[in-house]
Amino acid sequence: MRAAPTILHLDMDAFYASAEQAAKPSLRGKPVIVGGLGPRGVVATASYEARRFGVHSAMPMGQARRLCPNGAYLFPRFTLYRSVSDRVMELLRALSPLVEPLSLDEAFVDLEAGGVAFDSASARAVGERLRAEIRAATGLSGSVGLAGSKMLAKVASEEAKPDGLMLIEPGTERALLAPMPVRTLPGVGPATGEHLRRAGITTVGDLAEAGEDELVRMLGRSHGVALHRMALGLDDRAVVAERDAKSVSVEDTFDVDLHDRVRIRFEVQRLADRCVGRLRASGHSGRTIVLKVRRYDFSTLTRSETLRGPTDDPAVVREAAGRLLDGVDTTGGVRLLGVGVSGLADYTQEDLFAQTLAAEQPPAAEPGGSGGAPGASGSPGASEVPGFLGLPGVPGIFGVSGAPVAAEPVQEAESPAERRWPAGSDVRHALYGPGWVQGSGIGRVTVRFEQPWSPPGRVRTFLVDDPELEPSDPLPLIEPPQPGDVA
DNA sequence: TCTGGGGTCCTTAGCCCT
DNA sequence: TCTGAGGGCTAAGGACCC
Numbered sequence: 001m002r003a004a005p006t007i008l009h010l011d012m013d014a015f016y017a018s019a020e021q022a023a024k025p026s027l028r029g030k031p032v033i034v035g036g037l038g039p040r041g042v043v044a045t046a047s048y049e050a051r052r053f054g055v056h057s058a059m060p061m062g063q064a065r066r067l068c069p070n071g072a073y074l075f076p077r078f079t080l081y082r083s084v085s086d087r088v089m090e091l092l093r094a095l096s097p098l099v100e101p102l103s104l105d106e107a108f109v110d111l112e113a114g115g116v117a118f119d120s121a122s123a124r125a126v127g128e129r130l131r132a133e134i135r136a137a138t139g140l141s142g143s144v145g146l147a148g149s150k151m152l153a154k155v156a157s158e159e160a161k162p163d164g165l166m167l168i169e170p171g172t173e174r175a176l177l178a179p180m181p182v183r184t185l186p187g188v189g190p191a192t193g194e195h196l197r198r199a200g201i202t203t204v205g206d207l208a209e210a211g212e213d214e215l216v217r218m219l220g221r222s223h224g225v226a227l228h229r230m231a232l233g234l235d236d237r238a239v240v241a242e243r244d245a246k247s248v249s250v251e252d253t254f255d256v257d258l259h260d261r262v263r264i265r266f267e268v269q270r271l272a273d274r275c276v277g278r279l280r281a282s283g284h285s286g287r288t289i290v291l292k293v294r295r296y297d298f299s300t301l302t303r304s305e306t307l308r309g310p311t312d313d314p315a316v317v318r319e320a321a322g323r324l325l326d327g328v329d330t331t332g333g334v335r336l337l338g339v340g341v342s343g344l345a346d347y348t349q350e351d352l353f354a355q356t357l358a359a360e361q362p363p364a365a366e367p368g369g370s371g372g373a374p375g376a377s378g379s380p381g382a383s384e385v386p387g388f389l390g391l392p393g394v395p396g397i398f399g400v401s402g403a404p405v406a407a408e409p410v411q412e413a414e415s416p417a418e419r420r421w422p423a424g425s426d427v428r429h430a431l432y433g434p435g436w437v438q439g440s441g442i443g444r445v446t447v448r449f450e451q452p453w454s455p456p457g458r459v460r461t462f463l464v465d466d467p468e469l470e471p472s473d474p475l476p477l478i479e480p481p482q483p484g485d486v487a
Numbered sequence: 488t489c490t491g492g493g494g495t496c497c498t499t500a501g502c503c504c505t
Numbered sequence: 506t507c508t509g510a511g512g513g514c515t516a517a518g519g520a521c522c523c
Contacts, residue, residue, distance in 0.1 A: 035491080042492095043491095044523090059489095060488080065488095103494095104523085106523070187496095187520090190521090192520075221497095222497060223498095246496090247494070251493080253490095298489085300518085304515080305515095336491085
């Protein structure tokens with residue numbers, strides 16, 4: 001009954017770090033760590049060279065720097081990653097209409113639905129060809145897993161990493177899975193893993209033997225049943241091409257805990273505006289407003305409020321978030337604030353309910369009424385700043401030189417030098433051409449001049465306000481054809 | 488220098504209604 | 506009129522994923 005291994009899972013290898021290495025020849029073969037560079041940053045991706053030092057994703061940056069002091073630490077450049085991802089997804093969609101992206105660097109493809117594979121041999125051929133096409137189009141490597149189900153295809157691509165392909169033949173699933181640790185299965189994280197370990201269940205084989213009833217007793221109905229099926233290699237989830245978003249949210253972690261209630265309120269309003277910008281950009285409105293607060297001791301609480309109808313009005317979201325904040329005790333300090341909207345409506349619509357609500361509630365809270373911070377209210381645009389893709393508002397992420405960055409009430413007050421020259425970003429110099437920022441501080445910025453297709457380049461240092469130096473867009477990773485190239 | 492950001496899904500509990 | 510069961514909705518928290 002089990003289908004041919006025609007579900008493909010693609011996973012790009014150390015995606016962000018590999019993209020940076022492809023863009024910056026001088027970093028190839030060296031440990032590269034991409035992530036938040038502020039005092040509370042974590043690693044998003046570490047190159048395989050950096051992993052040898054024990055650096056891995058989700059690790060605090062400080063710890064990574066101790067383990068790998070000579071690594072290159074770069075701020076993520078989502079414009080670049082998104083453009084590479086778009087190119088890869090194009091290649092996948094050429095194989096099948098059923099492509100399910102999971103993130104910028106991962107996707108499922110139903111090869112049978114595309115008519116390009118029907119058995120092991122044809123599936124393997126498609127997978128190998130795809131890997132070659134990805135390398136030719138982007139210069140990056142991806143690992144491919146092929147199996148009869150999504151879960152198994154994902155396990156296979158994980159086993160194939162880096163830069164490999166693995167196909168799980170029908171009938172061999174259980175024997176293959178049995179010795180693997182329970183954490184191999186999607187849905188088993190640290191908490192469930194520990195829970196199972198205490199019950200003496202450490203491998204997928206143990207899980208299968210434990211039986212459904214026992215797992216349901218331990219983990220609850222939904223999780224228990226799902227896990228037991230997976231342990232048996234059973235998974236009939238379909239590849240779904242279109243997924244509707246269920247919520248939109250933004251959050252900021254501050255370099256220094258916030259104590260001032262006025263500042264906290266100001267930040268919540270700013271986040272509300274950003275959230276609405278994203279909501280509108282996605283063509284949605286939403287009914288439930290969620291405030292998230294992480295306190296000084298890392299305890300996290302959420303407060304939510306459901307409106308009578310969906311809204312995409314920044315004033316309405318701001319006010320709801322403000323009301324929710326009123327019910328939260330922030331003494332002791334706040335390290336993170338977030339604002340989200342869920343209960344999304346299919347498309348933006350004029351929302352009479354919300355407008356009525358706004359009209360009923362006098363705009364007293366607007367211009368500084370209840371201590372609203374200056375400059376926050378009424379920011380008319382609420383439009384997302386394009387540039388660095390949602391990151392521009394991240395406070396103090398570039399704050400490396402000890403300046404009291406996060407203590408400033410307004411983001412524009414951050415040191416302009418650090419704001420303009422984040423490590424790893426692209427620049428262009430009038431005389432020396434394209435390069436990237438290797439570091440900045442004390443009024444200087446150091447730039448390495450090289451291109452993805454050039455040999456490693458030279459380093460030069462400039463004053464941060466050098467008029468000949470400008471931020472620029474990322475270059476493509478593969479050299480574009482020159483006008484004279486075509487015969 | 489302990490612990491990001493943007494999501495999804497599940498569970499539990501309380502309330503309201505039938 | 507009282508009581509209980511069950512469903513739907515809301516709120517809060519937690520686990521997990523990339």
